[in-house]
Structures are given as structure tokens and as C-alpha cells.
Amino acid sequence: MTESTTSINKTKRFFSLLKQAINGKTEQDYTIGSIRKAVFLLAIPMITEMIMESVFALVDIYFVGKIGNAAVATLALTESVLSLVYSVAIGLSMAATALVARRVGEKNLDGAAHAGMQTILFSTVLSLIISFTGVNFAGTILHLMGASDRMIAENIAYTRIMFGGNIVIMLLFLINGIFRGAGDASIAMRSLIIANVCNIILCPVLIYGLGPIPALGIKGAAIATTTGRGIGVCYQMYRLFVRKGLLHFYAAQIRPHKELLIQIVKIGSTGTIQFLVSSASWIFLARLMAGFGEGAMAGYQVAIRMLIFFLLPAWGLSNAAATLTGQNLGAGKPERAEQSVKTTAGYSVIYMVCVSLFFFLLGTPVVNFMNSDPQARHFAIQALQIISLGYVFFGIEMVMMNAFNGAGDTQTPTLVNLIAFWLFQIPVAWVLSTHFIKEPRGVFYAVLISQVVAAGLSYYLFKKGRWKRVKV
Numbered sequence: 001m002t003e004s005t006t007s008i009n010k011t012k013r014f015f016s017l018l019k020q021a022i023n024g025k026t027e028q029d030y031t032i033g034s035i036r037k038a039v040f041l042l043a044i045p046m047i048t049e050m051i052m053e054s055v056f057a058l059v060d061i062y063f064v065g066k067i068g069n070a071a072v073a074t075l076a077l078t079e080s081v082l083s084l085v086y087s088v089a090i091g092l093s094m095a096a097t098a099l100v101a102r103r104v105g106e107k108n109l110d111g112a113a114h115a116g117m118q119t120i121l122f123s124t125v126l127s128l129i130i131s132f133t134g135v136n137f138a139g140t141i142l143h144l145m146g147a148s149d150r151m152i153a154e155n156i157a158y159t160r161i162m163f164g165g166n167i168v169i170m171l172l173f174l175i176n177g178i179f180r181g182a183g184d185a186s187i188a189m190r191s192l193i194i195a196n197v198c199n200i201i202l203c204p205v206l207i208y209g210l211g212p213i214p215a216l217g218i219k220g221a222a223i224a225t226t227t228g229r230g231i232g233v234c235y236q237m238y239r240l241f242v243r244k245g246l247l248h249f250y251a252a253q254i255r256p257h258k259e260l261l262i263q264i265v266k267i268g269s270t271g272t273i274q275f276l277v278s279s280a281s282w283i284f285l286a287r288l289m290a291g292f293g294e295g296a297m298a299g300y301q302v303a304i305r306m307l308i309f310f311l312l313p314a315w316g317l318s319n320a321a322a323t324l325t326g327q328n329l330g331a332g333k334p335e336r337a338e339q340s341v342k343t344t345a346g347y348s349v350i351y352m353v354c355v356s357l358f359f360f361l362l363g364t365p366v367v368n369f370m371n372s373d374p375q376a377r378h379f380a381i382q383a384l385q386i387i388s389l390g391y392v393f394f395g396i397e398m399v400m401m402n403a404f405n406g407a408g409d410t411q412t413p414t415l416v417n418l419i420a421f422w423l424f425q426i427p428v429a430w431v432l433s434t435h436f437i438k439e440p441r442g443v444f445y446a447v448l449i450s451q452v453v454a455a456g457l458s459y460y461l462f463k464k465g466r467w468k469r470v471k472v
Contacts, residue, residue, distance in 0.1 A: 017037065017040055017041065018044065020041060022044065022045060022048075022186060022189075023186060028041060028183055030042070030183055030323065030324055030327050030328070031105055031327055031328050031330075031331035031333055031336065035324075035336070035339055035340050035343050036343060038320075038324060038340065039317070039320050039321075039324070039340070039343055039344050039347060041185075042180075042183065042185050042319070042320035042323055042324070043313075043316050043317050043319075043320040043344075043347075044185075044316075045185040045186040045188065045189035046180065046185050046188070046189070046316035046317075046319040046320055047312060047313045047315075047316030047317070048189045048193075048316070049176065049185070049188050049189045049192050049316065049319075050312040050313075050315045050316050050319075051312050052189070052192035052193055052195075052196050053192060054308075054309065054312065055196050056195075056196065056199060056225065056228075056229075059196070059199055059200055059203055060199075060203065060221055060225055063203045063204055063207050063221060064207070064218055064221050066207075066208075067207065067217055067218055071155060071158075071217065071218040071221075078142070078158060078159045078162055078163075081141055082162060082163070082166070082169070083279060084276075085130060085166050085169055085170065086169065086173075086275075087272045087275045087276050087279065088126065088170070088268075088272050089123070089169055089170045089172075089173035089174060090173060090271065090272070090275050091267075091268040091269065091270070091271030091272030091273075091274070091275060091410075092119055092122070092123050092170070092173070092174050092177070092264070092268040092271070092272075093173045093174050093176065093177030093180075093271075094177065094267060094268065094271035094322075094405045094410055095119060095177075095263070095264045095267035095268040095271060095408075095410075096115070096116060096119040096174055096175075096177035096178045096181060096264075097177040097178070097180050097181040097322055097323065097326065097405070097406060098181070098267055098322075098326050098405060098406055098407065098408040098410075098472055099112075099115035099116075099119070099181070099260075099263065099264070099267070099408070099472055100112045100115055100116050100177075100178050100181030100182055100247075100326075101180075101181035101182070101183075101322070101323050101325070101326025101327045101330065101406060102326050102327070102329060102330040102408065102472050103115055103330060104181065104182055104183065104246070104247075104326075104327050104330060105326060105327035105328055105329060105330020105331040105333075106330040106331065107331075108330075109246065109247055109248070110248075112181070112182060112247055113247040113248055113249050113253060114253045114257070114260070115260055115264075116175075116178040116181075116182075116240075116247065116249065117249055117253035117254055118253070118254075118256075118257055118260040118261060118264060119174055119177075119178070119264050119268075120171070120174065120175070120178075120254075121254050121256065121261075122261055122264050122265070122268075123167075123170045123171065123174050124167065124170075124171075126170070127166050127167035127170045127171075128167070130163065130166050131163060131164050131165075131166055131167065133163070134159070134160070134162075134163020134164060134166065135160050135163055135164045138156050138159040138160045138163060139152050139156055141159065142156065142159055155218050157218075157219040157222070158218045158219055158221065158222045161219065161222035161223060161226060162222050162225070162226065165222075165226035165229075165230070168226055168229035168230045168232075168233050169229060171233045171236070172191065172192070172195065172229050172232055172233055172236070175188075175191070175233070175236040175237075175240065176188035176191060176192070176236070178240075178247075179191075179236075179239075180319060180322070180323050181323060181326060181327075182245070182246050182247050183246070183323060183327065184239075184245055184246060185319075185320075185323070187236070187239050187245070190235070191232045191233075191235050191236045191239075192232060194231060194232050194235050195228045195229050195231060195232025195233075196228065197228075198224075198227065198228035198231045198232070199224055199225055199227075199228030199229075200228075202220075202223070202224035202227055202228060203220070203221060203224040203225075205220075205224075206220030206221070206223050206224045207220040207221055207224070208220075263472060267408055267410050267472065268410075270410040270411050270414050271405065271410040271414075273414050274405075274410055274413050274414040274417055277414060277417040277418055277421060277422065278417050278421055281421035281422060281425055281426055282304075284426050284429075285425070285426075285429055285443055285446075285447070286300070288429055288430065288433055288434075288443055289440060289443060291433075292433075292439070292440050293375075295373060295375030295376050295378075295379065296375070296376075296379045296440045299373075299375070299376040299377065299378065299379025299380035299381075299382075299383065299440075300379060300380070300383055300440065300443075302367060302376065302380040303367075303379070303380040303381075303383035303384050303387070304383070306359075306363075306366065306367075306380075306384065307383075307384065307387060307388070310355045310358075311394070311398075313351055314348050314351055314352060314394070314395045314398055314399075315398060317344050317347055317348045317351070317395075317398075317399060318344070318348070318398040318399045318401070318402035318403075319402060320344055321340065321341050321344040321345075321399045321402050321403045321406065322402040322403065322405050322406030323406060324337065324340035324341070324344070324406070325337045325340065325341060325402075325403045325406035325407050325467075326406040326407060326408070328340060329407055329468065329470075334465075334468040337403075337407075337468070338465075338468075341399060341400070341403040341462070344399050345395070345396050345399040345400070348395035348396065348398065348399050349392050349395055349396065351395065352391040352392045352394065352395035353391075353392060355388065355391055356388040356389065356391045356392070359384045359385060359388040360385060360388070363381055363384045363385065363388075364377075364381055367380045367381050367384070379440055382440070382441060382444065383440070383444050386441065386444040386445060386447075386448055387444055387447050387448055387451075389448055390447070390448040390449075390451035390452055391451075393451040393452050393454070393455035393456075394451045394454075394455070396455045396458070396459060397416075397451065397454045397455040397458050400455075400458035400459055400461075400462045401413040401416065401458055403462065403467065404458075404461075404462070404467050407467040407468070407470050407472075408470045408471075408472035409466070409467045409470045412458075412461055412466070412467065413458070416454055416457050416458050416461070417454070419453070419454075419457060420450045420451075420453045420454035420457065421450060421454075424446075424449060424450045424453050425446050425447060425449070425450035426446075428445075428446040428449055428450070429442060429443045429446030429447070432445055432446055433446075
């Protein structure tokens with residue numbers, strides 16, 4: 001066989017696997033066979049899913065931005081409070097992924113479906129409480145966030161609709177967590193693609209009006225986003241209850257099960273805290289950057305958005321690690337679970353090295369394209385080059401942390417976040433930026449240091465292996 005023939009065959013196999021990962025029509029047993037193939041099949045749709053989730057915010061801010069500053073401010077204030085809902089949804093999706101993946105690995109498919117249904121039950125009840133609170137106290141919430149009386153009077157409908165329809169946010173995250181735990185990552189990807197396409201179509205129509213449809217302004221944005229997510233949830237429900245796949249769901253599973261609900265609350269609550277701890281630290285850094293003026297703050301925001309966007313593939317990889325960890329632990333194969341995490345971390349490191357090189361070689365022209373202010377450009381490039389030095393560590397940390405989450409050990413990542421962000425990142429950022437360097441570079445170096453600390457600590461705890469013995 002010639003070298004060119006071998007190359008052609010490898011290319012064919014690659015595209016065959018890519019098609020299989022996107023279509024997701026073949027049920028896979030991720031507890032046997034090639035680990036590299038398993039990582040690939042899970043990571044491709046999970047990476048796409050992460051990108052689709054970020055598109056929601058970009059689409060909304062783009063169309064609402066044409067209405068006026070008051071509308072944008074209302075959207076931003078509402079989203080800030082809704083981050084609490086996102087945190088709960090992500091925490092519950094962690095619980096769903098861990099419980100479902102463990103039962104699938106045990107070949108207990110009925111138990112996996114039962115666990116998934118109980119998380120749906122719990123999240124539905126919780127979202128109804130949030131809806132009641134948000135709709136009835138929307139004005140108070142906006143007032144506490146600093147909105148003016150005029151802004152509240154003109155735009156309160158947006159906040160009420162977003163809180164009133166928070167169940168679609170909750171279920172979209174949660175049910176995708178169930179699909180990921182079962183290894184059906186392509187369904188999770190497709191549900192978000194459908195939701196995004198609907199949002200992109202509905203946003204301009206409902207905000208600006210079209211034919212007989214009146215212009216609803218920012219209220220239209222809330223209706224479009226909620227409807228788009230709702231259609232995505234309908235697709236999820238169709239795949240759960242009608243076109244059944246690996247797991248079979250039915251009405252009797254919705255009866256409350258005390259032990260399962262306790263596990264969901266235990267795993268989901270620490271998962272929520274884990275997310276809140278890291279989110280709150282970034283809010284503090286933004287406050288520090290604001291003290292250096294608008295140029296520094298603008299540059300920092302440009303850099304952070306670029307850094308987060310390029311983190312999405314690594315986030316998708318880390319989600320693959322969560323599924324593989326849970327299923328292999330359920331199958332009684334802790335060593336294969338560990339090897340799966342190491343393989344995933346290796347791919348993440350390769351990707352992060354490429355991203356770091358990209359920022360050093362092409363970061364300047366990309367920043368110049370995104371922002372025209374010389375001062376903002378300066379700080380954005382500086383932030384990219386300093387923070388990306390720790391991207392390899394960031395990649396390792398994300399994979400390790402999601403491996404813990406996939407094992408049902410959400411307490412360890414929460415501890416790592418508390419130490420890395422609150423004992424290192426925040427104090428170091430404050431000391432360096434206000435007492436020693438006295439420039440934004442102090443904040444950037446603090447982020448770099450916290451990345452190294454988080455990666456080192458998470459790898460150390462991973463090697464200790466307590467996560468292998470967690471029972472869920």
C-alpha cells in the first residue's frame with residue numbers, strides 16, 4: 001500500500017467518524033474500544049453545543065443594540081440576575097450527567113431514565129418558584145440592580161417574560177445534561193442549533209415588526225429568545241418520549257423518589273456553588289479594571305470575549321471527559337476512566353498550545369479589527385498575551401474539573417475554585433494592580449497565576465483518586 005493510499009484511507013476514516021459524531025445515529029458503548037475514538041465522537045457535538053449556547057447572547061445583544069441604550073441596559077441587568085438561574089441550571093445538568101452516565105455504565109438503562117426524569121421533576125418545580133418570584137418582583141429586581149424608574153417602566157416586560165419563561169432555560173441545560181450522560185451528545189447539539197435558528201429568525205421579526213406583526217421592541221427580544229429555547233425543549237421532549245433512543249422515559253418515572261431527589265440536590269447544589277464561585281471572581285476583576293478607565297475596561301472586555309470564545313472547544317472536550325468518567329466508573333472500570341481523562345487532557349493541551357500561538361502571532365490584527373481605540377487595543381493585546389500563557393493549564397484544569405463532576409464529585413471542583421479564585425486570583429489581582437505593578441497587567445498576571453494554581457491542585461487531587469470511590 002502506497003503512502004498516498006494510506007493517507008486517503010485515513011482521511012476517509014476521519015470524515016466517516018466526523019459524520020458519525022454529528023449524526024449520532026449509532027448507539028455507542030463508551031466503556032469498551034478505542035478511547036481516542038470515544039473522545040472524538042463525544043467532543044465534536046459537545047464543542048458545537050457550547051458554541052451554539054454562546055450565540056444566544058450575541059444575537060440578542062446585536063438586535064437589541066439597535067433599539068437604544070436603555071434597552072441594552074435592561075437586557076444586561078436582567079441577564080446579570082438570570083446568571084443565578086443559569087448557575088442552578090448548570091449545577092442540575094451536572095447532577096443529571098453524573099447520575100445518568102453512572103447508570104448507563106452499569107447497563108442499568110431504566111435507572112438512568114428514572115434519574116433523568118427525577119431531575120426534570122425537580123427542575124420544573126424549582127423553575128415555577130423562580131417564575132412566580134421573577135414575574136411579581138421584576139420591578140424590585142431591576143431597581144436593586146440600579147435601573148432608573150423610567151427604564152423600569154418602559155422595559156419591565158422583558159424582565160417579566162425572561163423570568164416567567166425561565167423553565168425553558170432550565171430544561172434546555174438539564175435535558176442536554178441527560179443526553180450527554182447517555183452519550184447522545186449529537187441530540188444535545190441539535191436541540192441548541194434548532195433553538196438558535198428559531199431565535200435568529202424571530203428576533204428581528206418581533207423586535208422591529210414585519211407586515212401584520214407589530215414592532216414589540218425589547219419585549220419582542222424576550223418572546224423570541226424564550227420561544228426559540230422553548231422549541232429546542234420541544235425537540236428534546238420529542239427525542240425523550242416519542243423517538244426514543246438509548247433511554248426510555250415514561251410517565252410513571254415522574255413520581256417523586258426521595259433518595260434520588262436527595263442525590264440531585266446534593267450534587268446540583270455544589271455544582272451551582274462551583275459555578276457561582278468562579279463567576280463572582282470575574283465580576284470582582286471587572287470592578288478592578290474599571291478603576292483604570294474606559295480604555296482599559298474596553299480592552300479587557302474585548303480580550304475576555306476572545307479568550308472565552310476560544311475556550312469553547314476545550315470546554316466541549318472537558319464535557320466529553322465527564323461522560324466517559326461517569327460511564328466507565330459505572331461499568332466498574334476506574335482505570336479506563338482515568339485513562340480517558342488523561343487522553344482528553346492531552347488533546348486539550350495540544351489545542352491550547354495552538355490557541356496561545358495564535359494569540360501571540362495573530363492577536364494584534366484580530367484585536368485591531370474588533371476595536372478602533374488605540375488604548376483599548378493596547379490593553380486587549382496585553383491581556384491576550386499574558387493570560388494565554390496559562391492556557392495550557394486552563395485546559396488541564398477544565399478537563400480535570402469536569403472529570404470530577406462526571407464522577408459525581410462536585411465538591412472537589414468547588415474547593416479548587418474557592419482556593420484558586422478567592423485565595424489567589426482576587427487577592428493577587430488587588431495587590432498587584434493597586435500596590436506593586438499598579439497597572440492592568442497586575443490583573444492579567446493574577447489570572448495567569450490562578451490558572452497554574454487551579455491546574456496543579458486539580459491534577460494533584462485527580463491523581464489521589466478519591467473521585468473513583470464516589471457513590472452516586
